[in-house]
Amino acid sequence: MSDLVARARGGEPRAVARLVSYVENAPVGGGERLREVMAALAPHGGHAHIVGLTGAPGVGKSTTTSALVRELRSAGRTVAVLAVDPSSPFSGGALLGDRIRMTDHATDPGVFIRSMASRGHLGGLAWSAPQALRVLDAAGFDVVLVETVGVGQSEVEIAGLADTTVVLVAPGMGDGIQAAKAGILEIGDLYVVNKADRDGATKVQRDLRGMLRLADRPAESWAPPVLAAVAQSGKGMAEVVAALDEHRDWLRSSGTLEARRTRRARAEVEAIAVETLRARWTTVGEMDDLDALAAEVVKGERDPYAAADTLLAEKSVPDAE
Amino acid sequence: MSDLVARARGGEPRAVARLVSYVENAPVGGGERLREVMAALAPHGGHAHIVGLTGAPGVGKSTTTSALVRELRSAGRTVAVLAVDPSSPFSGGALLGDRIRMTDHATDPGVFIRSMASRGHLGGLAWSAPQALRVLDAAGFDVVLVETVGVGQSEVEIAGLADTTVVLVAPGMGDGIQAAKAGILEIGDLYVVNKADRDGATKVQRDLRGMLRLADRPAESWAPPVLAAVAQSGKGMAEVVAALDEHRDWLRSSGTLEARRTRRARAEVEAIAVETLRARWTTVGEMDDLDALAAEVVKGERDPYAAADTLLAEKSVPDAE
Structure with a gap:
């Protein structure tokens, strides 16, 4: 990966195209590979x-x-x-x-x-x-x-x-x-x-x-x-x-320039944070916590705010710490 | 508030209108009053x-x-x-x-x-x-x-x-x-x-x-x-x-019917959770944590994913527990 980033920085078109593809094809929340790319690129912008x-x-x-x-x-x-x-x-x-x-x-x-x-x-x-x-x-x-x-x-x-x-x-x-x-x-x-x-x-x-x-x-x-x-x-x-x-x-x-770029970075960081959480809340395939909470809301057992609070309390922090 | 909800449930138009206004004018993240309304209404839908x-x-x-x-x-x-x-x-x-x-x-x-x-x-x-x-x-x-x-x-x-x-x-x-x-x-x-x-x-x-x-x-x-x-x-x-x-x-x-309503409730709970977090991330007025993180991203000291992780680690859980 660091080799790919180095080649992209050297202006090699294929390497640049490959990195843009990582962005385009990244799963919701970014995924490990895109995170690596972004970390490697950060000092060079x-x-x-x-x-x-x-x-x-x-x-x-x-x-x-x-x-x-x-x-x-x-x-x-x-x-x-x-x-x-x-x-x-x-x-x-x-x-x-x-x-x-x-x-x-x-x-x-x-x-x-x-x-x-x-x-x-x-x-x-x-x-x-x-x-x-x-x-x-x-x-x-x-x-x-x-x-x-x-x-x-x-x-x-x-x-x-x-x-x-x-x-x-x-x-x-x-x-x-x-x-x-x-x-x-x-x-x-x-x-x-x-x-x-x-x-x-x-x-x-x-x-x-x-x-x-x-x-x-x-x-x-x-x-x-x-x-x-x-x-x-x-x-x-x-x-x-x-x-x-x-x-x-x-x-x-x-x-x-700095003000505009800061505003942009702010929106970008916020969007990434939200998408990261969404990915955490959703387990592909089987019924997840969000589904269980939604079912309780439909039954009137919980209001949507209480359900959101539960979701945030349970799922906002990664399990491993 | 519980009186207002009771009157709305009794079909009094003014009470209903008032509750809809609470929804319309609620601050980002809902606010205390709307949360109370939603909790009171939950069993009656x-x-x-x-x-x-x-x-x-x-x-x-x-x-x-x-x-x-x-x-x-x-x-x-x-x-x-x-x-x-x-x-x-x-x-x-x-x-x-x-x-x-x-x-x-x-x-x-x-x-x-x-x-x-x-x-x-x-x-x-x-x-x-x-x-x-x-x-x-x-x-x-x-x-x-x-x-x-x-x-x-x-x-x-x-x-x-x-x-x-x-x-x-x-x-x-x-x-x-x-x-x-x-x-x-x-x-x-x-x-x-x-x-x-x-x-x-x-x-x-x-x-x-x-x-x-x-x-x-x-x-x-x-x-x-x-x-x-x-x-x-x-x-x-x-x-x-x-x-x-x-x-x-x-x-x-x-x-x-149940499937559609569950899907809807799911989207609603997710939207409330996201907005609640956004409100937590943003302090009106002075420079907040998100601004500080964005500034680091602009300087290349942090990549946007790392900034999002920091934001989530610091700000996803309310300070009081």
Whole structure:
């Protein structure tokens, strides 16, 4: 295992992929192997700039990811891409599409691309994505791009994973109310109007700036820029990369980077603790303590709070001490 | 408190409303008062037939709820309605609309109507709705209808709350693929094609029957009927009530009722245990243990699993023993 971790840290793509697979396939509660991996990686993190990329379907997320990778590579930086598939079982097609488009970079050893399903369980993204990011960070990539495939809550959720969140919009994607409903006005550190060669791009840019001034955003000294780009041709991507660097510098100098990472680690530790307990409460197969307690609740012999107290008293601490 | 519970059990609407408010306003982890309420109610549950009503916006959920209430009342049964508002902050309008329509039953003491917001936090519905249902069940209503206001995951989630799940569809609401995507083919115990006086209703009914035969459903001896109704005029509602009764009889005789209720109680106890721990881990205001652990994870001094273990070892058991 320590050999595998060493090879991953040396940038060997197969070793990195193997470690991400450990995260993806880990049993509820993590399991011994993943625990070992995480313990071995812990001292080697914190270098990568983690950039989240989000936006409604059709704004050109994959194209922008690809263009960003190209721009970062031309500046000599190494990049990992994590495409997270939200819980919908219907997005397999889009994911495949991503894979094909990203073959542009398939032969470049400075680029690592990986998609990961969140397996449809509640909190799937919250559970597995941060740990996959730890692997990519410890592997030494300069920038890690996290992209969600699909829609919905994940758009907001991804903001919780990244140092810097880039929100993509495009002309003709609906009015400002849609943006407000999607919750994107609160989460972006950087807005990019993609497909800026189309009609209405300037208006979208202007509207977005206006709405951002009115939005209920955290009181920070950072005012999110609204850039224009054409990811398809690479136009404007140098400016996007420059804005990313500027945001990273601001994160560091303002202390926001540490605050965000602490908040993230907090959520991660809490999620692991809860899942560890859930695994302890549940014995696969035969009837377990939780079933016995539930049966008493159904019969009215115990109320659910008393049952929860019993569960916590009996099962929160491992048997061996 | 025991007086309040006694009055609620006697069917006094204000007392029932007060107890539901305790559930709705309880702090994370439940709080002392809610614990007392639940302990007092525990021996008095299990009588009500809990019926979940779900379907896409526009199928006529509120109208059907109202028509069902009327039909059940004319059969001499008492009814409580719990309208659960999912986490979206945008559904305030729809909720108000429901309330106005339900004023039909405002003067009937055999009908209790209540809406409840799930307060936007993850697992909000999972946390508060089962406890509100315990209140309504213990208050002695013959039937408790749970209706979600809105869309999305809650459609499937509601199936986890009810003894019997009714899925509403309507002509012109999109093709079968939509139904499959929404996940409704797996969850219904009873399907009602509402607005059956419109074009295409017979085709919807036939298509739905065909899809149900192919759907990946639990291997049960119950084959969900697909009925037609016009909730607006009350047409077909007697058949819906008859089907509900038939399903309840089947639930009892097959042992499925106890199995479903045990599964529900299990999820409820687990959710309470997790929330109780979360509350213990978090001290409001100043920096708590979880923050300190998160900071160590950010610095690479501890991996997230080791931090979770520490959290569990220190904080899972109350200080006083």
